[in-house]
Amino acid sequence: MDTGDRLAGLLRGLKERSGLSYGALAKRLHVSTSTLHRYCNGDAVPTDFAPVERLGRLCGATREELVELHRAWIVADESRGRGGEAVVGPVAAPVVEPVGPVEAVGPVEPVAQVEAGETVVVVTPGAGGGAAPSRTRFKGALAAVAVVALAVPGAYVVARDGEKEPPRGSSGATAAPAPLNAGISSYNWAQPCGQYYVLDQKPQHVPPPPPPQDTRPWARALGGVDGGHMQLQITVTGRTREPVVLSRLRVRVVERDRPPARDAYSMGDGCGSGITPQTFDVDLDAPRPYVKAVAGQDGDRVVPAKDFPYQVATGDAEVLNLDVHTEENAVAWYLELEWSTGDRKGTLRIDDGGEPFRTHAIEGRTVYGYWPDEGEWVAQR
Numbered sequence: 001m002d003t004g005d006r007l008a009g010l011l012r013g014l015k016e017r018s019g020l021s022y023g024a025l026a027k028r029l030h031v032s033t034s035t036l037h038r039y040c041n042g043d044a045v046p047t048d049f050a051p052v053e054r055l056g057r058l059c060g061a062t063r064e065e066l067v068e069l070h071r072a073w074i075v076a077d078e079s080r081g082r083g084g085e086a087v088v089g090p091v092a093a094p095v096v097e098p099v100g101p102v103e104a105v106g107p108v109e110p111v112a113q114v115e116a117g118e119t120v121v122v123v124t125p126g127a128g129g130g131a132a133p134s135r136t137r138f139k140g141a142l143a144a145v146a147v148v149a150l151a152v153p154g155a156y157v158v159a160r161d162g163e164k165e166p167p168r169g170s171s172g173a174t175a176a177p178a179p180l181n182a183g184i185s186s187y188n189w190a191q192p193c194g195q196y197y198v199l200d201q202k203p204q205h206v207p208p209p210p211p212p213q214d215t216r217p218w219a220r221a222l223g224g225v226d227g228g229h230m231q232l233q234i235t236v237t238g239r240t241r242e243p244v245v246l247s248r249l250r251v252r253v254v255e256r257d258r259p260p261a262r263d264a265y266s267m268g269d270g271c272g273s274g275i276t277p278q279t280f281d282v283d284l285d286a287p288r289p290y291v292k293a294v295a296g297q298d299g300d301r302v303v304p305a306k307d308f309p310y311q312v313a314t315g316d317a318e319v320l321n322l323d324v325h326t327e328e329n330a331v332a333w334y335l336e337l338e339w340s341t342g343d344r345k346g347t348l349r350i351d352d353g354g355e356p357f358r359t360h361a362i363e364g365r366t367v368y369g370y371w372p373d374e375g376e377w378v379a380q381r
Contacts, residue, residue, distance in 0.1 A: 007072040008042030011052070014059035015040060018319065021301075028189065029054055030212065045076045057185050060235050060317020179240040179341050180312055182348050186233035187216055187226075188267075189321050195267040196227035196367065198259070198360045203368050203377035206265060215267045227264045227362040229325040234350060236320065236337070238312035246310040246318065248338040251282055251289040254356045255332040264362040266369045266380065279306070279321040284331040284359060291322065327363050332356040 015025060022040075026033040029051055038044035039051075046052055052073050056066050188195045197219040199206060210218045219225075238244050281292045293307035310318045324333075334351040351357065368377040 005042045007045065007052075007069070007076045008040055010065075010069055010072055011055060012040045014056060014061055014065070018059035018317070020059070020319075025055065025058060028058055028186065046073070047077075049073050057235070058319075060237050060319060062237060062315055065315070176344075177239075178339070178346055178348060179242070179344070180236055180238050180244045180246075180339060180348070182234060182236045182337055182350055184232060184350070185235040185319070186231070188212075188231045189233040195231075196229075196264045196362055197222075197224035197267070198227040198262050198264050198362060198365070199224045200260070200262050203263070203265075203379075206368075206377055208372075208375075209265070209267050209370050212267070224265075225330075225358045225360050227360055227365075228327070229323055230357065230359050232322045232324055232357075234320045234322065234335075234337075235317055236310075236312055237317045238314050240341070241314050242341055243311050243313045244339050244341045246308060246312065246337060246339055248308050249280075249291045249320070250336040250338070251284075251291060251324075251333055252336060253284065253289060253331060253333045255330075256284075257330050259328075259330040259360040259362075259365075262360075262365065264365050264367045265377065266367060279303075280323070282322055282324040284324060284326040284333060285328045289333070296321075324357070324359060326359050326361045328361050330358070330360045332358050 015022070018025070022036050023033050026036045029036065031051065035044070036055075039046060039055075049070060052069055053066065056069050061069065195215065197215075199219070199222050201222060206222065207218075209215060236246060279293065279296060281294045282289055283292075293305040295305045296303040310320075312318050334349060334356045337348040337350060339346055339348065367380045369380045370376075371378050
């Protein structure tokens with residue numbers, strides 16, 4: 001098999017398994033639909049591994065599949081550079097996040113405090129490069145932004161196993177790990193649509209927005225909170241051959257208060273038609289928020305609403321898109337994913353690096369958008 005065909009075959013397999021259209025995947029990868037077609041047909045090889053890794057993660061690739069993708073890309077890339085001559089020899093595997101307690105390295109605060117026996121899954125979506133903010137205009141914010149942008153490759157999520165009852169015959173021993181992984185593959189699955197951050201900063205002190213993959217570390221370095229809508233994409237993958245039933249996804253509200261009088265900053269220019277399907281809606285202003293299945297739109301095709309239960313197994317991923325929003329409050333919240341398999345059942349808590357997610361309403365607030373030509377933030381409303 002041609003080296004490029006090997007990579008293309010793996011990409012096509014992941015795409016078909018995900019159930020997503022070429023158009024939907026292309027929007028999330030920030031490439032044209034025709035370019036993605038060429039990658040999956042073997043007519044072109046990406047110049048770097050980042051888009052291949054992002055495609056794999058979006059389609060729920062396992063650790064082993066990511067390693068295989070990386071090897072196939074290296075061979076295809078080398079073959080392209082040598083006029084089609086395949087490269088023979090050992091191929092280094094990429095560093096893939098392990099399952100288990102993880103300790104942060106470098107000037108990054110720990111992801112979470114891990115109790116003995118907990119199952120911790122750390123998901124770090126691939127990061128891309130980008131120009132640093134101006135050193136002359138933003139000296140105060142630059143240091144923090146630079147440290148986070150360089151040290152944090154993406155958004156962290158911790159999913160912890162809260163199994164309700166130990167396996168039979170355990171005699172009080174530590175429960176077996178949960179038979180599934182759950183992680184966040186995107187904080188804005190409809191990029192660049194509707195992503196805002198609430199900052200306690202004046203516009204003249206806010207650095208320019210970074211590339212889309214770096215917006216969350218940028219906002220966190222500035223003390224920012226998600227504004228209005230958080231479009232959370234959760235990827236759940238089974239770890240056993242036995243099917244695992246995802247029976248329910250719950251919303252737990254920790255705090256609800258009036259939002260502080262702070263401005264909002266837009267990370268994009270809005271979006272047009274044909275966004276990726278919206279699968280679930282969560283209204284944080286409801287007295288008892290819940291996860292509601294809703295219909296979505298993929299191009300000109302209506303995607304019917306599909307509620308729980310779902311089912312996953314080894315290599316079988318389920319992607320859940322959530323539009324979590326508030327128009328009135330400042331809300332701290334997290335999710336609980338209930339699962340069962342055989343005589344086992346449990347709950348995975350999905351939160352923001354060991355802390356609740358935080359979302360603030362932006363209704364009635366001044367919203368700023370960045371004008372590159374002027375080099376400044378300008379009030380939009």
